Amino acid sequence: MRRSTILIPAGVLAVAGGLTGAVLWLTQPTYDDRVNDCARALKEPHTERGEGRPEECVGVKDGDFSALVVDAALDESGWVDENGDFDKNKMLDDVGGDLP
Template identity: 40%
Template structure:
């Protein structure tokens, strides 16, 4: 199949084509793997949301790579955490929410 790129099927041209393809593949792999993963971006976003003041409602730049649903879920999770409605495992605790409501 690669012989279509070579003139008269010379081995030197085949090697050049294979070498060029190998370089392109290596460059593409490096470019794709050099950025943070989606999970890394989510962790950075969560950290930014936790560290910002509660009254700040702007979307942190660390959250830009996330989809809107994931960003909204992180904002809600941080809000629930700040309200003290999570247990020692970081899970939502309905009883803590109800107890908090009874204090009003």
């Protein structure tokens, strides 16, 4: 058998395997995609989600997950203004206090 009979199919298989691996790697969601999916999942009603960390939040770092939980809780409480920023006055109105 000639060497080219073995090398050409082996080279074609190596290139095809490399291209397949590259495509699979490039189609994986980025960390930002996971965080955005997690944020959306946390804003769903609690009755649909149940308890614990939603499946969409697997792979999100603990510190980022905690920040997303606080953000979702503030959003749900109505203490966020139209820009998405915490509004101390809305919180104080809710709890019946006055600004110092």
